[in-house]
Amino acid sequence: MSEAAILTKFRLPRQQIQQLLDLVGPTLLRQTRRSYPLSPEIQLLAALRFYAVGSFLEVVGDGYGLSKTSVWWCVHSVTDILLRHATDYIHMPSGRHELMKAHQGFHAIAGIPRIIGLVDGTLIPIANPSALDQAFICRKGFAAINVQVVVDHRGMFADMVAKWPGSTHDSFVWANSAVGQDVERGFFGQSIFLGDSGYPLRTYLLNPVTNPTTQAEHNYNVAHISTRNLVERSIGRWKMRFRCLHKSAGGLRMKPERCCAVAVVTAMLHNITVSGGAALPEEEEEEEEEEEEEEGVHNPPQLRDALHAAGVQTRQQIILTVFWLMYFFVS
Known part of the structure; x- marks a missing residue:
């Protein structure tokens, strides 16, 4: 995808998405291949896409091969992990x-x-x-x-x-x-x-x-x-x-x-x-x-x-x- 398309679809440029993946990827990575777990990349992109549009169904319709329930779990997991780092980016001047x-x-x-x-x-x-x-x-x-x-x-x-x-x-x-x-x-x-x-x-x-x-x-x-x-x-x-x-x-x-x-x-x-x-x-x-x-x-x-x-x-x-x-x- 072009940089413009990535920004439109996920609201963040490619480089910042990669930095987020480095931040949340290790926690999102499953330790087993049972039930074909979603990769950290797919989980992060699904969550970012939901933040951008606000609809589980629209994310499903984007062609990721995910069910509505899977998208919900992606948003749930990514949100919980990012929330732990919120104070690193939101803080008063000191x-x-x-x-x-x-x-x-x-x-x-x-x-x-x-x-x-x-x-x-x-x-x-x-x-x-x-x-x-x-x-x-x-x-x-x-x-x-x-x-x-x-x-x-x-x-x-x-x-x-x-x-x-x-x-x-x-x-x-x-x-x-x-x-x-x-x-x-x-x-x-x-x-x-x-x-x-x-x-x-x-x-x-x-x-x-x-x-x-x-x-x-x-x-x-x-x-x-x-x-x-x-x-x-x-x-x-x-x-x-x-x-x-x-x-x-x-x-x-x-x-x-x-x-x-x-x-x-x-x-x-x-x-x-x-x-x-x-x-x-x-x-x-x-x-x-x-x-x-x-x-x-x-x-x-x-x-x-x-x-x-x-x-x-x-x-x-x-x-x-x-x-x-x-x-x-x-x-």
């Missing part, structure tokens, strides 16, 4: 050098300082009625997993939480995530995250100004939107590259915990392709659009008010020190 690169990369977008990551929630449709309850029905009316992502300045996933039902509020997922708790403990120093209005305003998590009244606040919101556009594009590319996650595939037909594993593994593969410079086979890229939500209530009112007030002060300092100066200089 160390002074990586933090500085993140700060500089985000500052170059629209001038907001000290950003370490962009946080957002996205819905992964699932379709397994026998395993679902009402908690999985999201606000848009379909069954889903609510996946929280943190995207870095390169458009790669630096963190992912894939375990909550679709009805779970984004702010609740953030408050109960490891990265949310780490930043609250000061693990990332003075670094900040950007989130939409579904997230609470904190000293380390800045959202837009709801009703801007000054030019500086308008400038801040424009810069906030421009910077956060990166996380929306990254989610869109991830779902376009691996259509098993996209609503057009009809939802992942697996148990919810298996759907979560597929989400993490495809995020890992997304990072591999981005770091290797592989482009999407499709010309069009789809941006993920999420409705904004009101801030959730997960802390006692007095504590919540105090944290919000501190966040307002931090956001106002950034507006005054950066965006008023920018406005004055341009004028």
